[in-house]
Amino acid sequence: MLDSSTQPIEVTGKAALSVRGLTVSLPKGMERAHAVQGISFDLLSGQILCIIGESGSGKSVTAHAVMGLLPQSIRVSEGSIRLGDTDILTAGSEKMRSLRGQSVSMIFQDPLSALNPLMTVGAQINEAMMAHGVGTPESRRIRTLELLAEVGLPDPPLMYRQYPFRLSGGQRQRVMIAMALAMEASILIADEPTTALDVTTQAQILKLIRDIQRRKGMSVMFITHDFGVVAEIADSVVVMEKGRIVEQGSADQVLRNPSHPYTQRLIAAVPHLTSEDRVPPENAGAGGAPLLRVENLVKTYRSGSKLFRSERVVKAVDGVSFDLSPGRTLGVVGESGSGKSSLGRLLVKLMESDSGKILFEGQDIAGLKEDDFRALRPKIQMIFQDPFASLNPRSTIGHSLTVGPVAHGVPYAKARADAQELLTHVGLDAGAFGRYPHEFSGGQRQRVGIARALMFRPRLLVADEAVSALDVSIQAQILQLLDQVQRETGVAMIFITHDLRVASQICDEIAVMQRGKIVECGPPSQIFLNPQSAYTRELVAAIPGEQPGA
């Protein structure tokens, strides 16, 4: 936290951006009439203001209104947004265009889709200056190289010529930041810039934003749903719920003494590292034979061609071994590229392993042919990361749930009854059976995903980043549901995540993966309080808004 945050915002600095009575209307027929309603706040010069709220709270709409980038169907109906002496809402489109990038710049949530795939990184940064008629092609090129160095990208001349798809998520977000800095804009709007990144990358990007903000005296409007991030970076906070501001004040004040129940709920929802180990479910088979035993599992990716000596070999999973007892949960934690998702795919045999054993109920399934394995498939089920992409948008929930069991010979009437019962069980009403995925929120869809996996009464669940795409407050509910399901059914679970906080909530044991190898394995208390490997210590330190063991 910054020192200045202890001062109340009313007395410091002048406002770089001031929003008064802003109301943005939604088109008719939406779930509410206004995206945001009568909100007022100031972004003080040289400060970081966090706007926090769940999906649908209107925080992104507010950011887009400031940029003048609202979609055509959404209109500002009242209020003012003043940027220095200019009222953005009455400024003409040409005036707005010259403000964008020059006075206010913006970075987005998903750095993968925020860059044009057909243009080099350099050309895209260059273009930000060209848009405002600055410099010559050569001077812009030099400035672009400086910017690439400034945001900490290695080898700027090489980076200049790269296409976005060659860069990692963190590198792409650095490119976005370089682009936002190109015109030395005084205000930066960051719309959930770290939500799509893993924890260590998030920590690096947060640090970069904070460093640049301090160095250049920029004012930053930072949008997030995670109070952990707020604690890490904010000077002052605006809390939004359903289009209204429910609380605002200095970061210190809001974090320590939240006055509104909604704020209290959001803060309580932030998963904390627990150094207390989970009480295993009563039906957990401790001591007995493990349900799953993995021995020396190896998967190597090859790309390029041996013939032309351009072959690249990546060991995604490199000699992984562990045991898992019924009713227990093993967390697999690591950064992107650590091989944790590959491991998950090997276990459900969406991918074949190169060598090693996967003993499921004593039988080695690693070498089984698809035809022989099919009978076992119902016993090993998967919950996917993206609840939006993992349900067929053209099938009803009921169809998605019953199609699997019916294919395995369960009569439709029974499958239907099971599905309706499970839907109630995961906290949806049975009427959900006949509805389509788009009618549900992200959290509800993930409940559907869990119900779908449970249709087979599996012995093992593999959850791959099952809560990563959800808001922090929804995450807590889903974790609770998974815990409840495990206590009732005694299913064993492999929980793959990049977020140590989440893992500590639900796992009996955590395996930390790095470059395809398990570098450390143990109960949460050991991982957090007494980490043995340097890599684990690094992961723990990267957690936003947290001192380990505190």
Add this chain to the structure above:
Amino acid sequence: MLVFLLNRLWQSAILLVIVSIIGFTVLNMIPGGPLAQYALDPGMTQADLDRLAEQMGLNRPLPVQYLDWLLRMLQGDWGTSFRDGVPVLQVIQRHLFATLLLMGSSTAIAIAIGTWIGIRGATHRYSIFDYSATIGAMVALSIPTFWFGLVGIYVFSLRLGWVPAGNMYTIGNESVLNYLHHLILPSIVLSLVNVAVWSRYMRSATLDVINQDFVKTARAKGLTERRVLMKHVVGNALLPMITLAGMQLPSILGGALVTETVFTWPGMGRLFLDSLGYSDYPVVMGLLMFSAILTVLGNLIADIVVATVDPRIRVG
């Protein structure tokens, strides 16, 4: 790239052989055959017919005929037309120009107008323009081309007398202007359907791109709306269209059966129809292989262009 090309080449070769076997077999299953027209002549005896069959090599078993044809074709001898005794390749060459002229101009019209309509429909979604374009495309797609051709001839040639009703040029007047005058009506009629198809594809490709984050990034930089559209939206929206354009190649050179017949245009489409009527097997097989090769080639070129334009795709 080299590996990719070699792979594609041998795959294409196998594909072409399969196409030719199917074509050859089906063709010979059609009742009648090249001798049917002579059989009706009362002056022809069975002995005459047998002699003809032997001359044409039709008395041999089918597989032998096929292999003979295949080996000759590989050496560049595509056979000789039964109808006028001219080598098949020469017959094709004679009709290629007419088709190229007609299909080339109509495809150019279709792509230019279709792209424009598609982009505008997407940027002004649900506007009057968009609705009109959608309805227009449905009409153009649901009414057969020959109907447009006949109505066009009736209105613009017979009633108004603005353009000729058929043929590629007036005999005795082979000036460029005369060609163009004859070209107007058939190329417009032919492009109607293509404009409809192309604009629908372009509209949905543009809609796919227009809401993506990088377009928002481009606006956030302060780029002009024009540059956002031309550089960021259209560039990405055209990617899937390259494949579509590649599939147009065989039809550009293969001609349009119906339209060429309606307008008595001496192109490949009419040649195919006529040759089929005369059971002129060598020419029909030649045309079949010609369009099969073009289809393969068109797709290959499209793939190579996509790989060149899109840095994410590396063939290999």
